[in-house]
Amino acid sequence: MNKVKITDTSLRDGHQSLWATRMSTEDMLPILETLDQVGYNSLEVWGGATFDVCLRFLDEDPWQRLKIIRQTVKQTKLQMLVRGQSLVGYAHYPDDVAEKFIDKAADNGIDIFRMFDALNDIRNLETCMKAVKKNGKHAQPCVVYTISPMHSLEHFLETAMRLQDMGADSICVKDMAGLLAPYASYELIKTLKDNLQVPVQLHTHYIGGLAIATLLKAAEAGVDVVDTASVPMAFGSSQPPVETVVRALQDSERDTGLNLHKLFEIANYFEEMRKKKGFSRGVTSINDMQVFEHQIPGGMLSNFISQLKEQNAVDRINEVLAEIPKVREDLGYPPLVTPTSQILGIQAVLNVLMGERYKLCPTEVKDYVRGQYGRPPLPVKEEIRRKIIGNEEVITVRPADFLEPLWEKAKAESAVWAKNDEDVLTYALFPQVAAKFFEKRANNKLGENTERKVSDEAADKTVKQFKVSEPAKKTVSRGDDDMNINDIKELIAALDKSNVNELEMQRKDYKLALRKGISASTGTVSNKTPGEDITAGQSNTENADDDFGLYEVVSPMVGTFYAAPAPDADQFVHAGDRVRVGQTLCILEAMKLMNEIKADTEGVVADVLVKNAEAVEYGQVLFLIKKD
Numbered sequence: 231m232n233k234v235k236i237t238d239t240s241l242r243d244g245h246q247s248l249w250a251t252r253m254s255t256e257d258m259l260p261i262l263e264t265l266d267q268v269g270y271n272s273l274e275v276w277g278g279a280t281f282d283v284c285l286r287f288l289d290e291d292p293w294q295r296l297k298i299i300r301q302t303v304k305q306t307k308l309q310m311l312v313r314g315q316s317l318v319g320y321a322h323y324p325d326d327v328a329e330k331f332i333d334k335a336a337d338n339g340i341d342i343f344r345m346f347d348a349l350n351d352i353r354n355l356e357t358c359m360k361a362v363k364k365n366g367k368h369a370q371p372c373v374v375y376t377i378s379p380m381h382s383l384e385h386f387l388e389t390a391m392r393l394q395d396m397g398a399d400s401i402c403v404k405d406m407a408g409l410l411a412p413y414a415s416y417e418l419i420k421t422l423k424d425n426l427q428v429p430v431q432l433h434t435h436y437i438g439g440l441a442i443a444t445l446l447k448a449a450e451a452g453v454d455v456v457d458t459a460s461v462p463m464a465f466g467s468s469q470p471p472v473e474t475v476v477r478a479l480q481d482s483e484r485d486t487g488l489n490l491h492k493l494f495e496i497a498n499y500f501e502e503m504r505k506k507k508g509f510s511r512g513v514t515s516i517n518d519m520q521v522f523e524h525q526i527p528g529g530m531l532s533n534f535i536s537q538l539k540e541q542n543a544v545d546r547i548n549e550v551l552a553e554i555p556k557v558r559e560d561l562g563y564p565p566l567v568t569p570t571s572q573i574l575g576i577q578a579v580l581n582v583l584m585g586e587r588y589k590l591c592p593t594e595v596k597d598y599v600r601g602q603y604g605r606p607p608l609p610v611k612e613e614i615r616r617k618i619i620g621n622e623e624v625i626t627v628r629p630a631d632f633l634e635p636l637w638e639k640a641k642a643e644s645a646v647w648a649k650n651d652e653d654v655l656t657y658a659l660f661p662q663v664a665a666k667f668f669e670k671r672a673n674n675k676l677g678e679n680t681e682r683k684v685s686d687e688a689a690d691k692t693v694k695q696f697k698v699s700e701p702a703k704k705t706v707s708r709g710d711d712d713m714n715i716n717d718i719k720e721l722i723a724a725l726d727k728s729n730v731n732e733l734e735m736q737r738k739d740y741k742l743a744l745r746k747g748i749s750a751s752t753g754t755v756s757n758k759t760p761g762e763d764i765t766a767g768q769s770n771t772e773n774a775d776d777d778f779g780l781y782e783v784v785s786p787m788v789g790t791f792y793a794a795p796a797p798d799a800d801q802f803v804h805a806g807d808r809v810r811v812g813q814t815l816c817i818l819e820a821m822k823l824m825n826e827i828k829a830d831t832e833g834v835v836a837d838v839l840v841k842n843a844e845a846v847e848y849g850q851v852l853f854l855i856k857k858d
């Protein structure tokens with residue numbers, strides 16, 4: 231057998247998994263040449279969260295980063311991660327933008343495009359695959375690995391064969407949650423190698439601690455390429471360390487042939503940088519090691535804990551953990567990766583906190599059930615679908631078929647700032663963030679250093695003048711593409727600009743109304759605020775009649791109250807309005823998602839006890855309704 235080839239993920243997944251993607255181009259620059267000399271199969275340097283984080287937090291133009299890396303890395307292939315039709319964002323983009331994005335990424339130096347869809351719905355990869363092939367670049371679609379009764383060896387093989395038929399130049403097994411155990415890895419890779427003509431690459435995460443063994447068994451089974459990171463960016467929720475894998479395969483028939491001295495030179499560079507910037511090392515917690523029992527990726531678990539803390543209900547974590555597999559089953563066993571991990575996670579938390587399953591469903595869950603993310607591995611259970619979206623139609627075509635072209639519109643809207651097509655793309659992907667970035671750039675205010683402007687010609691000179699950016703905020707460590715709270719905020723922001731549906735429109739309306747200072751009818755804040763003493767019980771959070779024959783609608787969670795417009799008026803629901811069963815009374819923003827609170831009784835609103843945009847407690851009375 232040939233030597234195992236290695237892709238280095240340090241400049242993308244490595245720091246995305248451990249350092250919230252906060253490594254700057256300046257941090258990377260001094261080590262690029264050395265990385266180029268190692269003889270890696272490829273360097274994964276772009277895509278995933280790097281694009282967004284460059285603009286939003288690092289005041290960097292992601293396209294400039296790519297250009298700079300390409301200028302320095304002359305021999306090794308550059309690789310990026312594409313979230314299928316969501317590209318480097320969180321919602322599907324129209325085909326014209328997807329095509330243009332791939333064209334420009336290719337122009338600026340990407341050789342290998344790794345593409346995945348969270349649902350393994352390969353229709354969501356079609357447009358990008360075609361564009362990659364058209365550019366004569368390497369198309370590497372992923373088989374997303376997960377464990378469920380329907381994710382059999384046959385299913386993975388069938389998916390891989392279809393991807394090969396679509397023109398894949400290689401296939402990546404993407405195990406974002408670190409669930410691929412060593413012997414399962416052997417079976418899977420062997421099956422793929424026996425049946426596919428194209429090379430097979432394995433991407434896994436260390437999380438529970440099995441990844442090195444998993445890679446070794448994959449090597450035995452004939453895997454062509456494996457992903458690793460330099461040791462300061464390895465372990466924990468990141469990849470296994472290259473140094474260990476190279477050493478483990480040394481003198482075997484699959485020896486990687488990589489020079490360990492060179493690898494340690496690189497590791498020392500990153501280690502110094504890590505210390506200087508206060509970035510943390512990858513560690514494996516007991517919870518992470520239990521990933522094989524609950525199957526919940528590390529980052530997702532930390533998110534649950536912080537969400538439940540926010541809800542004063544952290545003691546209910548075990549109920550939530552038990553609820554996750556049930557929700558996953560109900561919703562057709564989606565793999566837990568962005569954005570499905572967030573969608574499922576929030577629903578599980580709500581099911582537990584509400585005391586009734588699917589009583590409250592965020593827009594994202596409804597959209598998922600409507601088929602707007604693609605086709606789940608199995609159909610959503612009939613009765614669950616009806617409970618979540620009633621008789622609404624489920625789309626069966628590729629979701630992006632519904633999206634209007636966006637390129638020309640984005641070009642027109644960004645004309646004041648955009649200097650080239652890359653700028654237009656940046657705007658098309660993240661309009662608000664891009665606008666802010668362009669404004670700063672125009673006013674020479676990127677970062678604190680006015681010399682930060684990077685021009686093509688002077689790129690590597692000016693980059694050296696960059697000021698050291700602020701150390702990354704401490705964030706929960708997480709698996710690849712598992713979101714943390716900030717990501718969920720970003721998701722909301724991304725959804726804000728997407729067309730999606732009427733609920734989105736409503737959400738925009740609330741925010742608009744809030745900005746204009748229109749507030750809901752207000753009353754005195756109930757003195758029945760329960761506070762912490764009721765955190766565990768459900769009885770106090772159930773809507774009920776009070777002592778005066780008024781029906782109390784209480785807040786099922788800690789959050790922010792947004793008044794909802796009355797159905798036949800421009801006004802918000804206020805005292806004196808008649809409400810019907812199922813009518814939206816208000817929106818509660820909790821756990822970074824918008825949740826509709828609906829009337830479960832008919833009657834006349836006697837009082838609204840909360841002001842618009844006010845924080846509410848778990849169990850706090852929001853409305854009093856006089857029943858008929």
Ligand code: CO
Pocket residue numbers: 243406433434435709710711
């Ligand atoms: Co990953």
